[in-house]
Amino acid sequence: xxxxxxxxxxxxxxxxxxxxxxxxxxxxxxxxxxxxxxxxxxxxxxxxxxxxxxxxxxxxxxxxxxxxxxxxxxxxxxxxxxxxxxxxxxxxxxxxxxxxxxxxxxxxxxxxxxxxxxxxxxxxxxxxxxxxxxxxxxxxxxxxxxxxxxxxxxxxxxxxxxxxxxxxxxxxxxxxxxxxxxxxxx
Amino acid sequence: xxxxxxxxxxxxxxxxxxxxxxxxxxxxxxxxxxxxxxxxxxxxxxxxxxxxxxxxxxxxxxxxxxxxxxxxxxxxxxxxxxx
Numbered sequence: 450x451x452x453x454x455x456x457x458x459x460x461x462x463x464x465x466x467x468x469x470x471x472x473x474x475x476x477x478x479x480x481x482x483x484x485x486x487x488x489x490x491x492x493x494x495x496x497x498x499x500x501x502x503x504x505x506x507x508x509x510x511x512x513x514x515x516x517x518x519x520x521x522x523x524x525x526x527x528x529x530x531x532x533x534x535x536x537x538x539x540x541x542x543x544x545x546x547x548x549x550x551x552x553x554x555x556x557x558x559x560x561x562x563x564x565x566x567x568x569x570x571x572x573x574x575x576x577x578x579x580x581x582x583x584x585x586x587x588x589x590x591x592x593x594x595x596x597x598x599x600x601x602x603x604x605x606x607x608x609x610x611x612x613x614x615x616x617x618x619x620x621x622x623x624x625x626x627x628x629x630x631x632x633x634x635x
Numbered sequence: 636x637x638x639x640x641x642x643x644x645x646x647x648x649x650x651x652x653x654x655x656x657x658x659x660x661x662x663x664x665x666x667x668x669x670x671x672x673x674x675x676x677x678x679x680x681x682x683x684x685x686x687x688x689x690x691x692x693x694x695x696x697x698x699x700x701x702x703x704x705x706x707x708x709x710x711x712x713x714x715x716x717x718x
Contacts, residue, residue, distance in 0.1 A: 469663055469666055469667070470663065473659050473663075476659045476662065477657075477659070480653065480657050481653050484653045484656060485653075492642050492644070494652075494656075497656070498655075498656030501656060502656070502658070502661065502662055502665075505659075505662045506662055506665045506666055506669070509662065509663075509666040510666060510669050510670075544638070544639060544640050545638065545639040545640070546639065546640045546641075546642060547639055547640070547641050547642070548642040548643075548644050549641065549642070549643055549644065550643075550644045550645075550646075551643050551644065551645050554643070570643065574641045574643060577641045578639070578640070578641050581638070582638050582639050585639065
């Protein structure tokens with residue numbers, strides 16, 4: 450996202466603080482992304498729809514408290530969405546779900562040797578099951594949402610170096626165990 | 636036992652798939668109701684604070700009135716006779 454785009458969004462946010470209808474533009478822009486972000490953590494479309502609506506209601510209710518910190522406005526929406534998902538899991542005491550699109554996994558990793566097969570995908574899923582949840586959250590934001598480490602740190606309430614460390618540790622294991630090359634990790 | 640469950644989704648949800656969940660009017664309505672509730676709560680809190688203050692003042696005044704006669708009995712004010 451360019452500085453100009455961030456500034457334009459900030460103008461919409463300032464307008465929305467006075468008139469909530471102005472926020473509709475940002476709602477339309479980010480709805481799909483936030484919906485998919487939540488869906489990836491719930492694997493339930495109806496629930497994701499509810500949590501997504503609640504996220505945007507919370508965003509609007511707390512808009513006056515929002516302070517610009519040089520990050521895109523979407524980082525704040527992601528943070529609120531993440532809090533909503535966590536609240537849901539705390540309330541229902543269920544196991545956290547990571548629902549990953551097969552296509553995205555294939556896009557993310559390129560096999561160094563032979564092509565994709567079911568066995569490799571299953572092995573990869575087993576490997577991911579053993580990763581700590583916070584590590585998976587970082588990987589999800591980095592590779593499925595294309596967020597930079599500064600944004601990830603803000604969304605997950607951790608330091609930038611902490612986010613980097615978690616990502617590189619997970620990727621190192623991935624490379625060693627699967628002989629795969631991960632995109633964009635340079 | 637792992638802390639989370641990993642599921643693989645074969646199909647990607649398209650923008651058309653999310654369409655039925657997209658409803659900004661409902662979000663706006665909910666937000667406005669929330670703001671109204673917040674305003675009512677603010678007014679109610681203010682009213683409760685004022686009421687508590689008034690009650691405190693009344694209690695202090697009554698307490699002072701009750702204390703004063705006793706105080707006057709114990710320390711009556713003596714006026715000097717006119718010369």
